[in-house]
Amino acid sequence: MLEVRDLTVAFRSGRDRLTALHGVDLRIASGRVTGLVGESGCGKTVTALAIMRLLDPAAHIVRGQILFDGRDLLALSERQMEHVRGRRIAMIFLQPRASLNPVFPVSAPLIDVLRRHRGLTGPAARLEAESLLARVGLPRPRDVMRAYPHHLSGGMCQRVMIALALACRPAVVLADEPTTALDVTIQLQIIELLKGLQREFGLTVLLITHDLGLVAEMCDDVNVMYAGRVVESAPAAVLFRRPRHPYTRGLMASRVRRGSRTLPVAIPGRVPDLREMPPGCPFHPRCPIARERCAAEDPLPDAVDTGHFVRCHFWAEGAA
Amino acid sequence: MRLAADAGPRRSVWSGASDLWRAHPITLAGAAVIALVALAGMAAPVVAPFDPLTVNPAEALRPPGGPHLMGTDDFGQDIWSRVLWGARLDLEIALGAVAVALLAGCTLGAVAGFWGGWADEVVMRSMDILQAFPSFILAMGIAAALGPSFRNLVVSVALINVAVYARLMRARLLVVKQALYATAARGAGNPPWRVLLVHLLPNCLTPIFVQSSLQSGWAILTAAGLSFVGLGVRIPEPEWGVMVAMGVARVTAGSWWVSFYPGLCIALVVMGFNLVGDGLQDLLDPQRR
Numbered sequence: 001m002l003e004v005r006d007l008t009v010a011f012r013s014g015r016d017r018l019t020a021l022h023g024v025d026l027r028i029a030s031g032r033v034t035g036l037v038g039e040s041g042c043g044k045t046v047t048a049l050a051i052m053r054l055l056d057p058a059a060h061i062v063r064g065q066i067l068f069d070g071r072d073l074l075a076l077s078e079r080q081m082e083h084v085r086g087r088r089i090a091m092i093f094l095q096p097r098a099s100l101n102p103v104f105p106v107s108a109p110l111i112d113v114l115r116r117h118r119g120l121t122g123p124a125a126r127l128e129a130e131s132l133l134a135r136v137g138l139p140r141p142r143d144v145m146r147a148y149p150h151h152l153s154g155g156m157c158q159r160v161m162i163a164l165a166l167a168c169r170p171a172v173v174l175a176d177e178p179t180t181a182l183d184v185t186i187q188l189q190i191i192e193l194l195k196g197l198q199r200e201f202g203l204t205v206l207l208i209t210h211d212l213g214l215v216a217e218m219c220d221d222v223n224v225m226y227a228g229r230v231v232e233s234a235p236a237a238v239l240f241r242r243p244r245h246p247y248t249r250g251l252m253a254s255r256v257r258r259g260s261r262t263l264p265v266a267i268p269g270r271v272p273d274l275r276e277m278p279p280g281c282p283f284h285p286r287c288p289i290a291r292e293r294c295a296a297e298d299p300l301p302d303a304v305d306t307g308h309f310v311r312c313h314f315w316a317e318g319a320a
Numbered sequence: 321m322r323l324a325a326d327a328g329p330r331r332s333v334w335s336g337a338s339d340l341w342r343a344h345p346i347t348l349a350g351a352a353v354i355a356l357v358a359l360a361g362m363a364a365p366v367v368a369p370f371d372p373l374t375v376n377p378a379e380a381l382r383p384p385g386g387p388h389l390m391g392t393d394d395f396g397q398d399i400w401s402r403v404l405w406g407a408r409l410d411l412e413i414a415l416g417a418v419a420v421a422l423l424a425g426c427t428l429g430a431v432a433g434f435w436g437g438w439a440d441e442v443v444m445r446s447m448d449i450l451q452a453f454p455s456f457i458l459a460m461g462i463a464a465a466l467g468p469s470f471r472n473l474v475v476s477v478a479l480i481n482v483a484v485y486a487r488l489m490r491a492r493l494l495v496v497k498q499a500l501y502a503t504a505a506r507g508a509g510n511p512p513w514r515v516l517l518v519h520l521l522p523n524c525l526t527p528i529f530v531q532s533s534l535q536s537g538w539a540i541l542t543a544a545g546l547s548f549v550g551l552g553v554r555i556p557e558p559e560w561g562v563m564v565a566m567g568v569a570r571v572t573a574g575s576w577w578v579s580f581y582p583g584l585c586i587a588l589v590v591m592g593f594n595l596v597g598d599g600l601q602d603l604l605d606p607q608r609r
Contacts, residue, residue: 054506057436079511086509093507098500103522112518113508164508 002028002051002089002172002204007064009043009050011274018274020046022228023064025301025309026206027221028172033198033205035219035236037212037251039271043228044208045094048174051206052091053081068172087117090165094177096157100149106160107133107145110167117168132163137193155186159193166197176208191217212255216240221307224248227272227282230301234308244304244315246287281313289314344602350595357589361408370398372405372558381575391577393566395556403581405558410589413474413559414539418532420478425485426528432486433493434516444490447483455480459542463551473552477542481535488531492524499523526604530597537593544586560586 004026010019021043028034036044049055051066053073066073073084093099100106110129114120120128126145133141136159149157158178165173178194179187195218198205207218215222215236222239224232224247232245243249250267257264269286272278278285284294293313301309360367369387376396384391390399432443450458459476466472496502497520505519506512544561546552553559555566560582567578 049503052507054503082509082511084509085507091504091507093500093504095500099504101501101505101519101523109505109508112510116509161504 001030001068002026002206003065003067004028004047004051005065005067007047007050007066008062009046009055009059009064010062011056012058012060016275019062019277020059020228020274021050022298024225024228024230025233026223026230027233028204028206029221030171030204031202032220033207033218035215035222036206036208036225037210037215037222038225039210041271041274042225044210044225045176046228047225048091048176048206048208051174052085052089053078054085054091083117086113086170087168088170089172089174090168090170091174092158092161092165092176092178095181096154096161097149097152099161100157102149105146105148106152106157109164110160113164113167129163129167132167133160136160136163136166136197137189138163153186154182155190158182158186158190162190162193162197166201166203169201170203172204172206174206174208177210178207179214180209180211194218212251224251227277229282229311230309231283231311232309233301234304238305238308244308244310245312246289246315247283250286250288281311289317344599346595347599347603350592350599353588353592354596357407357585357592358411360404361411364401364404364408368398368401368404370401372397372402373556381570381578383575384577390581391575393563393578394570399563399577399581402558402563403560403585406560406563406582406585409470409553409557409559410540410543410561410586413470413477413543413553414536414589416474417477417481417539417543418536420474421481421535422485422528422532424478425482426489428482429486429489430493430516430521430524433490434497434512434520440490443486447486450479450483456542456545459546460549460551463546468551468554470553473543473546476546477539480542481539484531484535485528488527489524492527493520496520496523526601529604530600533593533597533600537590537597540586540589540593 004024007021007024008019009021010017024043024047026034026036026047036047038044046055046059050061051073055061061074064074068084069088073081076084101109107126107129110132111125114125114128130141130145133144138144138156138159144152144156144160152160162178175194179190182190191214194205197203207214209215219236222234222236223230224239224245226247232239232243232248239248240252243252247267250265253265254267255264267286272282272285278295280295280297281287281290281299284290287294291314297313299311299313301311302315304310304315374397376392379388379392379396380394382388382392388398388400390403392398428443428447432440453461459480462476462479463472466475502515502520505515510519543552544559544564547559547561548565550565553562555562563582564579564586567575567580570578
């Protein structure tokens with residue numbers, strides 16, 4: 001279980017201080033796939049990077065806790081954190097090819113991780129790397145070992161990154177938009193691969209995406225983020241059946257669905273800029289059920305049910 | 321499943337390089353010149369027909385021909401032998417100076433670029449000071465302050481180039497440290513120093529190597545220049561700059577060969593290094609592997 005509590009992150013930008021995350025709460029249950037959904041710029045990647053403690057130096061964590069293995073990751077020394085990264089928590093990034101170093105063959109980072117965290121060297125490490133590459137469905141892993149990133153397609157690079165993430169059997173994998181940069185046909189293969197590996201190893205996964213189809217396909221629990229807050233959090237089945245937050249409803253309505261006669265409906269307006277955050281609830285300028293109170297007061301998480309939280313003053317009303 | 325891995329990985333680096341040589345004959349010519357000069361320098365003790373320092377007044381200022389392939393100078397020293405020994409000395413100075421400048425400059429640039437902040441300020445402002453002087457004047461100043469000797473010549477030629485490497489390294493690091501693979505390397509549990517040394521530095525080296533080749537040419541020119549004005553290696557030593565200096569007064573008197581041959585060598589080597597520098601850019605591109 002990985003738990004993020006009240007995580008608040010701010011960025012220095014010249015004289016200003018921009019708050020990117022406003023008290024994010026997140027529970028990533030062991031052995032389950034937890035989705036983190038939202039539009040670009042809502043703070044999904046910042047959350048993941050904060051968990052890994054890999055935020056840009058311009059960012060700083062104002063308050064909050066990240067509890068893992070009974071410890072607060074934010075309280076660990078950089079040295080201790082190096083034993084968590086890659087070994088206990090691994091991350092898969094948005095752009096697979098850019099995550100691989102262009103001057104080394106793709107086996108280099110694998111062997112590096114195996115040596116660093118599992119103490120394997122020489123032929124043992126090479127053998128293990130090769131079997132990992134085979135495990136993620138790369139054909140002719142021996143040839144792939146020697147290939148440079150630019151010899152491989154995007155999908156193959158992402159398979160290498162998945163192998164790299166799994167190399168040390170981490171407790172948690174943070175997958176940041178693992179399929180977004182890939183062709184649609186390749187996306188499906190990667191999703192199938194991730195699903196298979198998740199079941200096989202009982203992995204705990206945080207899946208960051210803006211693709212609700214992918215969430216429906218993979219996730220057990222879903223957290224919807226908007227403007228640096230988790231606005232709704234529920235088991236996937238519940239969220240898709242009865243979304244409560246008007247933003248979640250908007251997201252659901254904006255989906256293209258097969259067999260549906262109704263056209264998808266876009267949410268009017270767009271995500272507010274960090275510099276011009278509206279007062280009160282950040283969603284109220286775009287919200288169909290907003291009232292005066294919404295502009296004055298930022299709602300706190302409200303329990304709809306066990307395991308279902310919503311940040312909205314009026315979630316009980318206007319429900320379809 | 322697409323298979324894009326078919327073409328590349330089997331070919332060795334060397335066969336790739338030989339293709340490139342064929343495609344870039346001018347680079348090859350430059351490399352050949354340098355190789356030839358290096359060989360001449362290494363073989364000088366065996367090949368040179370005369371001792372480069374033996375004075376023989378009876379044979380002074382003989383024109384090229386006979387036993388003296390390139391003639392003799394004021395002291396009757398054989399110019400061909402001295403040119404061969406000079407190849408050794410000049411390459412030592414050039415490579416020594418480049419190696420010192422490269423090590424010092426890259427270290428400073430890496431520290432400045434990777435850690436930023438006050439370290440960056442201190443290093444780069446010091447480099448600004450170094451670069452504020454015209455480089456040859458600065459080299460003259462340093463050489464004059466340290467006194468003329470082989471070691472001091474290397475140090476002064478190196479010092480004027482430190483800033484070039486520091487800047488190159490810093491600029492390149494500022495780019496690559498933002499790369500996703502840098503974050504990915506940290507995410508795999510690498511400590512910062514390892515990210516810098518193992519993951520980022522190899523991505524910074526191409527411009528450094530290209531610059532080193534160009535700088536080797538310039539280093540020879542600077543070293544010869546310093547020796548020419550009397551601040552480098554001293555007069556009887558077989559160094560090309562010194563030899564040119566010795567012959568300058570004789571050129572108008574008709575003894576052109578005293579300055580001509582060492583001067584020609586300087587020009588050839590500088591050209592060779594420059595040609596190789598241009599070709600290295602392509603050769604070192606990781607996309608070619």
